[in-house]
Amino acid sequence: MHQGSAEYDVLVIGGGHAGAEAAWAAANLGARTVLLTHRREAIGRMSCNPAIGGIGKGQIVREIDALGGLMGLVADEAGIQFRLLNRRKGPAVWAPRAQADSRVYPAVLRRYLENCPNLSIVEGAVETILAERHDKSGGHQRVAGVVLQHGGCLTAPAVVVAVGTFLRGLMHTGADTTPGGRVGEDAADRLSESLRGLGLTLGRLKTGTPPRVARDSVDFSPLVEQAGDEQPLPFSFMTPKITQPQVPCWLAATNPQAHELIRVNLHRAPLYTGQIESTGPRYCPSIETKIVRFPDKERHQIFLEPEGRDSERIYLNGLSTSLPRDVQQRLVALVPGLARARIVQWGYAIEYDFVPPEQTDAALMTKKVHGLFLAGQINGTSGYEEAAGQGLVAGVNAARFVAGRDPLILGRDQAYIGVMIDDLVTRGVVEPYRMFTSRAEHRMHLRYDNADQRLTPVGRAYGLVQDDRWAHFLRMKDRLVRLADALERLRYDGRPIREWLKRPEEEGERFLRSFDELRELADGSDVWTRALIAVKYEGYIDRQQRLIARFRELEDQPIPATIDYRALKQFRREAVERWSAVRPRNVGQAARVSGVHPTDVAMLLVHIVGGRKRDRTEVFPPE
Amino acid sequence: MRVPGTTDTIVAVSSGWLPSPVGIIRLSGPDSFDLMPSLGLAPPDAPGEARPAWTAGRLALGSDQWLPVMAMWFRAPRSYTGQHVVELHTVGCLPLLREIAARLIEQGARRALPGEFTARAFLSGRLAASQVEGVLALMSSEQEAAVRQAARLARGSERRIAEDVVRGIVRLLALIEAGIDFVDEEDVRFISAPEVVREIDTLVAGIDAEQGGSAASKRPGRPHIALAGFPNAGKSTLFNCLVGYERALVSPVLGTTRDVLSAELEFGGLGAVLQDCAGVGDTADELELACHHAGERAAQEADLVLWVHAADTVWDEREVSACARMPFERRLLVWSKTDLTGGRPRAAAPLDFLDEVVVSAVSGTGVAALEELVAGRLEKMAALRGEALCAGELHAATAALKRARMIAAGSGDVLPSPELISLELRAAHELLTSETSRGLDEELLSRIFSEFCVGK
DSSP states (O other): OOOTTOSOSEEEEOOSHHHHHHHHHHHHTTOOEEEEESOGGGTTOOSSOOEEEOTTHHHHHHHHHHTTOSHHHHHHHHEEEEEEETTTSOGGGOEEEEEEOTTHHHHHHHHHHHTOTTEEEEEOOEEEEEEEEOGGGTTOEEEEEEEETTSOEEEOSEEEEOOTTOBTOEEEETTEEEEOSBTTBOOBHHHHHHHHHTTOOOEEEEEEEOOEEEGGGOOOTTSEEEOOOSSOOOSSTTOOOOOSOOOOEEEEEOOHHHHHHHHHTGGGOHHHHTSOOSBOOTTSOOHHHHHHHOTTOOOOEEEEEESSSSOSEEEEETOOOOOOHHHHHHHHHTSTTOTTOOEEEOOEEEEEEEOOGGGBOTTSBBSSEETEEEOSGGGTBOSHHHHHHHHHHHHHHHHHHHTTOOOOOOOTTTOHHHHHHHHHHHHOOSSOBOOOGGGOTTTTTSOSTTHHHHHHHHHHHHTOSOHHHHHHHHHHHHHHHHHHHHHHHOEETTEEHHHHHTSTTOOOHHHHHHOHHHHHHTOSTTHHHHHHHHHHTHHHHHHHHHHHHHHHHHHTSBOOTTOOGGGOSSSOHHHHHHHHHHOOSBHHHHHHSTTOOHHHHHHHHHHHHHHSOSSOOOSSOOO | OOOOOSSSOEEEEOOSSSOOSEEEEEEESTTHHHHGGGGTOOOOSOTTOOSOEEEEEEEEOSSSOEEEEEEEEEOTTSSSSSSOEEEEEEEOOHHHHHHHHHHHHHTTOEEOOTTHHHHHHHHTTSSOGGGHHHHHHHHHHHHHHHHHHHHHHTTSHHHHHHHHHHHHHHHHHHHHHHHHHTTTOTTOOOOOHHHHHHHHHHHHHHHHHHHHOOHHHHSOOOOEEEEEOSTTSSHHHHHHHHHTSOGGGEESOSSSOTTOEEEEEEETTEEEEEEEOOOSOOSHHHHHHHHHHHHHHHHHHOSEEEEEEETTSOOOHHHHHHHHTSOGGGEEEEEEOGGGTTTSOSSOOSSOOSEEEEOBTTTTBTHHHHHHHHHHHHHHSOOOOOOSOOHHHHHHHHHHHHHHHHHHTTSOSSOOOHHHHHHHHHHHHHHHOOSOOTTHHHHHHHHHHHHSOOOO
């Protein structure tokens, strides 16, 4: 690691889901890392829904785990109800989800961080990020360190900003506004100024959260209970089994009276009075928004999720709101089962600053300030998993930046994390970005079951995967190979078992019973499921692989960093403008920039190849 | 959009403006030879063959139809592009050539982008590195021609059908994706299997109906020549003169707007469409607007603009700026009514044109020279490759839709394997859109959120 005169290598600002992964990754790569947080107990806190995973998100958690990150391990330990979503659909869209204990989760996360070598946790509020002009880096600035609220100063050549909703965070409940990043926690106001001072443009987004009620004030009798899976699936590849008992959730719903109450109080709703102007996510609408946009709907579902195994608090999922307190109280009382519910935390909307991600590159480093990395909500995403995925990448790249090495950039064909980062830096955001499986064109390949095959070797190469995980991975890989071979070799009624398994209804239970060899190989874990997936999806997987090969062709064509698009005379003006703004790294990314046509891409390829050596170079070998 | 690769197999109809006696279909890429049996042609033997081979044969179109063809087989790396190249020389009948290309696209070839063969030649080192500018210029001018063609076809029925189908696919895809990404919404039902089957049947029927063919879909991709200029410049007279008083040929609609008169005619044996941008306002107030519109439309859609200026009038400022807006290499100046000025213009034009010609439609002078000039220009211009959509993409899209239907059908009410259905629908969508479709996921999400109350 580069020594220089700095005290540390990497400073991580923020102890949320992004910050935690960033600090963990950087420290594990040997960087002298400091995690700066307002309060130690707030590390890993869940601002909103006390759940990890879900559609698209569960896949991200698996990827983080495959790369040696924390989220999967912590979720397995802190989980209180596990469900595999989309179970009846194909494995490409299976998504693990878990309700977590909101007290245990942060505690477990903190335990990992506190026991991590190379990592120190420091309590303090960062006010300013220091940067200096560095002639060597061609007019860009370089990060030098941070200044804390009470005057302390830490120096480092890399800083990861993972401050969540804290940048000039402003919470709204009715007409009441309270500055803060979360209930009971201060906002980071000076930091926004500092980022602007570095030349970054900031935008503003909003999100919201529902009220929490006291468990003992809920009448569960009219509510529908929803239990977890009988055989809960762990997030982490390293967790053999979920052993803790699960807790149920309950389903409730609003009704026309509740909707009418909201309607007559819309004039007091910050979202509709103009008090809040920033854009919120469409997929997490407040209950007010639901009523306004879908007036004919007579009921909206609410999920009652306990915030912990022994917790007194129940989270009312589906009732996100910033209506005034009195309205919230009356609203909740109109829901069957909640007539006498006591609200222990009011719902609120929160506005916060973010850095439009076109200013950041695929390594999550800002283009204007070298060594400054941004991860999480600050890039315009929402969700713990999205934040954690970015945190991991930012942490790795901060450490590698300091060591003078190339960054880790995950492709759209490798991970949902890659899809997310590429979407952010190539297209920017207009509302908080959340992962959906429909965003991934290679969804067939980016499955929850094969995250280790896709990413653990990468993690190992980058130094993120320790020996125990690597050994586990190799064992699994070996078993899969041997199982695939056995399915080909063993026969039933004259045909290879493999062929039988191709039939849609066939799950293969009877073969496991009759063939010892199969039973041995398939013992425990999800080896059998994975082998089945490979067989049943084979044609589609092959097709996907061909598409990926085509994708790779252009993705692996780098664009010289010094390219001057405006000097290209024959190119269409729109393509020149868009590329100049985004500055794609490779031809593949250039193709994804909005407003670009196929011929523009073909011409770019010609131009780049023409710029290479003057003698006859062959781009592809003769057949 | 089909992102251009360098290792897939591309196909194009290359033969300049038609009608002409010979038409050529050209393929380049690893599957070139392998695709030929689907047309009833077999690659020659002798894998070690160092020289290109000619084979004469028959190109099978249907059970009973065939075309005579000479096939040239260039085995990689000894070809223009360095890949396997096949050239099919056959009858120069555009609809038939398009049908052949369509078959190949259905089998997995991709329609070549403007200048793509030359691009591949360059990328494989067949052209010297110093020729990069020339290659880019070629691709650029072909791209522009294709854009113009697309703009014209945008008003044609062919384009509309494809757009309707694309919209239908996106609508259906949104419902299916919603069923994947919003499964938590217990009380929202998105779409059932029988509904998916019905929707797909409607889409396929829509494509089939179009294939039955309007005249427009069979219309060859002829170059468009626009006659533009101020009112009273003599456009209409010139138009009649060129077309030759056979009003029967004039049709008000050939994929263009109502207020433009169009006629199909030939210049030196090359077919073209002549458009008279007359019929715009004559009053002084509308003058600027009229010039602007005429100029803009002509510039956008015509491959060649004949700006008609009456020799006995002064050049108006607005006229000059309207001309200046047209690309230099596509504007020709026609001095009209020169019988009033003694057979020649009084002064030079205030700006440069690619070429100028002096006519007097009334006396007939100079019209032959004009025709020759235009014919010469047409020959020099790039062959039009960029038809907005051809039957091949429609066939291949239909095949993808049918595969989706097969997955959806026959399993009761619950939609099986939505992610596989989605894959096929996306493949169909990609085939039918010619621009970048990276915004597809945003479009899907927008639809889902506007129609359904989802998200917690």
